Amino acid sequence: MNFLTSTSAGAGMGSTLIMMVLMIAIFYFMLIRPENKRKKEAEQMRSAVKKGDKITTIGGITGTVVDVKESRIVLETGADQVRIEFEKWAISSNETAAEHAKEEAKKAQEAKAKAKAAKKAEKNQ
8 A cells, every 4th residue: 555655646746747847948938038139139239330320219218329338328419419428228129120120020021032933924824
């Protein structure tokens, strides 16, 4: 009788261990991995900022970049040409890069549609 209870306890321990590993894997793929990807993309966006880009800071200030330094940028806001210096980590979004990415995606989609239409026309002939 003792043999049966110790076997079932070992099986219960194994299934508990499997469930714990499964939960950790789900936690990693659902939370940790996407967050790391977002951080990496934000860091790339901040390091790619160049003079003339229109950006928004995390505080909501919008303007045009007039100077890029090692870890700081100088932002010119509005028509009165006020210049403010910010750390690069304070950049929330780069509208110039976002617009450029949208244009690239649109061109790629149009090229794909043209290739598909040409292939369909070739197939019909």
